[in-house]
Amino acid sequence: AVGERGAKAERMFSLMDGFLKNDPLSLQKDILNHVEYTVARSRFSFDDFEAYQALSHSVRDRLIERWHDTHIYVKRTKPKRLYFLSLEFLMGRSLSNSVINLGIQDQYAEALNQLGFEFEVLAEQEGDAALGNGGLARLSACQMDSLATLDYPAWGYGLRYEYGLFRQVIVDGFQHEQPDYWLNFGNPWEIERIHVTYEVKFYGTVEEVDMNGEKHKVWVPGETVEAVAYDNPIPGYGTRNTINLRLWAAKPSNQFDLEAYNTGDYINSVVNRQRAETISNVLYPDDRSHQGKELRLKQQYFFVSASLQDIIRRFKEAHSNFDELPDKVALHLNDTHPSLSIAEIMRILVDEEHLGWNKAWDIACKVFSFTTHTVVAEGLEKIPVDLLGSLLPRHLQILYEINFNFMEELKKRIGLDYNRLSRMSIVEEGAVKNIRMANLSIVCSHTVNGVSKLHLDTLKMRTFKDFYELWPEKFQFKTNGVTQRRWIVVSNPSLCALISKWLGTEAWIRNADLLTGLRDHVDNTDFHQEWRMVKKVNKMRLAEYIEAMSGVKVSLDAMFDVQVKRIHEYKRQLLNILGIIHRYDCIKNMDKNDRKKVVPRVCIIGGKAAPGYEIAKKIIKLCHAVAEKINNDTDIGDLLKLVFIPDYNVSVAELVIPGADLSQHLSTAGHEASGTGSMKFLMNGCLLLATADGSTVEIIEEMGLDNLFLFGAKVQEVAELREKGPTLKVPLQFARVLRMVRDGYFGHKDYFKSLCDTVEIGNDFYLLGHDFGSYLEAQAAADKAFVEPEKWMRMSILSVAGSGRFSSDRTIQEYAERTWKIDPCRCPL
Numbered sequence: 001a002v003g004e005r006g007a008k009a010e011r012m013f014s015l016m017d018g019f020l021k022n023d024p025l026s027l028q029k030d031i032l033n034h035v036e037y038t039v040a041r042s043r044f045s046f047d048d049f050e051a052y053q054a055l056s057h058s059v060r061d062r063l064i065e066r067w068h069d070t071h072i073y074v075k076r077t078k079p080k081r082l083y084f085l086s087l088e089f090l091m092g093r094s095l096s097n098s099v100i101n102l103g104i105q106d107q108y109a110e111a112l113n114q115l116g117f118e119f120e121v122l123a124e125q126e127g128d129a130a131l132g133n134g135g136l137a138r139l140s141a142c143q144m145d146s147l148a149t150l151d152y153p154a155w156g157y158g159l160r161y162e163y164g165l166f167r168q169v170i171v172d173g174f175q176h177e178q179p180d181y182w183l184n185f186g187n188p189w190e191i192e193r194i195h196v197t198y199e200v201k202f203y204g205t206v207e208e209v210d211m212n213g214e215k216h217k218v219w220v221p222g223e224t225v226e227a228v229a230y231d232n233p234i235p236g237y238g239t240r241n242t243i244n245l246r247l248w249a250a251k252p253s254n255q256f257d258l259e260a261y262n263t264g265d266y267i268n269s270v271v272n273r274q275r276a277e278t279i280s281n282v283l284y285p286d287d288r289s290h291q292g293k294e295l296r297l298k299q300q301y302f303f304v305s306a307s308l309q310d311i312i313r314r315f316k317e318a319h320s321n322f323d324e325l326p327d328k329v330a331l332h333l334n335d336t337h338p339s340l341s342i343a344e345i346m347r348i349l350v351d352e353e354h355l356g357w358n359k360a361w362d363i364a365c366k367v368f369s370f371t372t373h374t375v376v377a378e379g380l381e382k383i384p385v386d387l388l389g390s391l392l393p394r395h396l397q398i399l400y401e402i403n404f405n406f407m408e409e410l411k412k413r414i415g416l417d418y419n420r421l422s423r424m425s426i427v428e429e430g431a432v433k434n435i436r437m438a439n440l441s442i443v444c445s446h447t448v449n450g451v452s453k454l455h456l457d458t459l460k461m462r463t464f465k466d467f468y469e470l471w472p473e474k475f476q477f478k479t480n481g482v483t484q485r486r487w488i489v490v491s492n493p494s495l496c497a498l499i500s501k502w503l504g505t506e507a508w509i510r511n512a513d514l515l516t517g518l519r520d521h522v523d524n525t526d527f528h529q530e531w532r533m534v535k536k537v538n539k540m541r542l543a544e545y546i547e548a549m550s551g552v553k554v555s556l557d558a559m560f561d562v563q564v565k566r567i568h569e570y571k572r573q574l575l576n577i578l579g580i581i582h583r584y585d586c587i588k589n590m591d592k593n594d595r596k597k598v599v600p601r602v603c604i605i606g607g608k609a610a611p612g613y614e615i616a617k618k619i620i621k622l623c624h625a626v627a628e629k630i631n632n633d634t635d636i637g638d639l640l641k642l643v644f645i646p647d648y649n650v651s652v653a654e655l656v657i658p659g660a661d662l663s664q665h666l667s668t669a670g671h672e673a674s675g676t677g678s679m680k681f682l683m684n685g686c687l688l689l690a691t692a693d694g695s696t697v698e699i700i701e702e703m704g705l706d707n708l709f710l711f712g713a714k715v716q717e718v719a720e721l722r723e724k725g726p727t728l729k730v731p732l733q734f735a736r737v738l739r740m741v742r743d744g745y746f747g748h749k750d751y752f753k754s755l756c757d758t759v760e761i762g763n764d765f766y767l768l769g770h771d772f773g774s775y776l777e778a779q780a781a782a783d784k785a786f787v788e789p790e791k792w793m794r795m796s797i798l799s800v801a802g803s804g805r806f807s808s809d810r811t812i813q814e815y816a817e818r819t820w821k822i823d824p825c826r827c828p829l
């Protein structure tokens, strides 16, 4: 048989033309073939979108080649593998990123030029894959890029939502949500695996059966849905390694409910079956809040069950003994969203593989690691026991058993401290009983990670204090990072070229620490000149976009001041808007001479509010109301403009971030676990105006206090300030601008009332009033620095030079070495 297979392989090999060629002529042939045979248009007549489709299919062919090679190589080498489980991935566009990571960007550009197309124009045809909400989801995407680039044998698992994060449409200054049916125009970046399917079961009952004299629990499910795999190749940069992001879609199961069909109600039976597909239909648009909805729980289990069946099948193909599982498999829980995996793996090992409970638990505790992105205990995910018990009856039993054993162990360790026992219990007692997913994840994971140093401190001292005291060795932090491939190379090609020129190498694209080399040129005037030009080009691009979106013309000499992120009270976009009102008010009250000293500003705000988050939606409306007043005030002219950029997403970020001079990160200290936007701005030479929160603390460590504008209460002060309540001192200017909004200076007096109430003295949980004074001082310092171009330039260069530590390559390497214990597995060229 071996000989036969060998002969077959040889025949196959001889039929191949060799690997796909990447010279411009071969690329052209491939693109045209795809125009004709994939897109089914004539090669003599096709438009930009069709050209994009053909182009991306030719790129996809190259990805698949490498994907196969990597897969075969890893399979043969049998290293320990990492599976990164996340319900959210914000991939954005794939074309430019893929071509750059494949290293054939110039060849493609030339090939297209000769066909009369421009690469950049075609790249604009692509829509975003927005299968996530914000920071957590984009972090997963950056980490996938780093895992591939650093040659780790890793796969990502997620859900293939048919509707990604909603599109934000602004009508009269109000946010409206529209569905993002992103697959409408096809998705060339995925490969449907019609044969990689698993049955996922729900509902039903648990029965006890006798097997060889032993009692076993058997789950008799009531509903079956099929999970189909869609593979998304993720290429590394400077390597052949191309890893996989496997996303699951729900389809009706092939198992027919005979009874339903036999009753003669054929149409309704089909309609009922079709309901299965709703599971992976839509992404939940809330970040930071969990509502305990059945569909969400179904999504989570659907994802977990399909992924674990796939992982265990692969493991069993290569290994015969489950004792080996912890040496061959690392399972990472990206927040608590996939943490039903813990109950599911216990069910598989105990009920299906018939391992003893203790042995199974020992294995489970060795394979899982966990990262939490949450700060406050109220933000932690809970699942109502009733819901879980009806949807997953066997899993509820398993969770109770895990908790029983944990409580017994805990009593031995800490005695009968009932308050502490009840705080640490996986089951929360009360009017509504809940499963605490974070407690479950901590109990079963060998490592619990925070996403910044400050975040870990908060976890240790507050959120998970009890657990930290029990298992201090479990707690670690891995400061988040972002990939310089996406956030410099793809999004800022001029800066990329400039950096490579002055460092004399492109090696920083794989090793961001090399960016420190830019410090050698920080006083070089030629370098300054080129640096200034790059920023100018990016500001022009952004200015054009602003004009196209909002009709507002902005001056390139103004400081472009940007705050883009999800809209949240704790992120304090309201502080920014009140600051802008103050600036406007000051200018209005200035005489001509003083006005000459004003630094012109273009204030740019963007971000989505969760659909049910009323206060956040009011913040968006206030921004528009203030913008309308200021932008139409001819007396102010270019001294101040305010624009709201609608539908902020990854590709808008790629345009906005390189064009920013200043960016704002205003969260009340202690509320942003990390924040990764700031890192992208740093990499693009934009200065930060920020509170000492999340990752900013480490950014300061890296580049000193002189290189950014810091303000606001420190994390240690926040609790005390809150206690002061109504006696807290608030600057007069704050009261004044708030009064302007209350009095209807920007219209909509009644509508803004409840928004104003949230920051009134005594009610100002996020301390806008308290921080307003130091915020204005930091803004004044930024103005002062901006009119000293040499100083600003130095700060800008030093920002990029110090950004290397905030590459996700560093984060991933730390995870690999300290948590997952996996080694690179580099596919030979």
Ligand code: 73E
Pocket (backbone or CB within 6 Å): 133, 134, 135, 136, 139, 286, 287, 288, 289, 373, 374, 451, 480, 672, 673, 674, 675, 676, 694
């Ligand atoms: O501070 C950010 C952090 O930078 C944090 O708010 C965010 O995660 C980023 C990456 O670590 C985050 N997202 C969520 N929780 N924390 C979340 C929660 C529920 C649903 C979706 C997202």
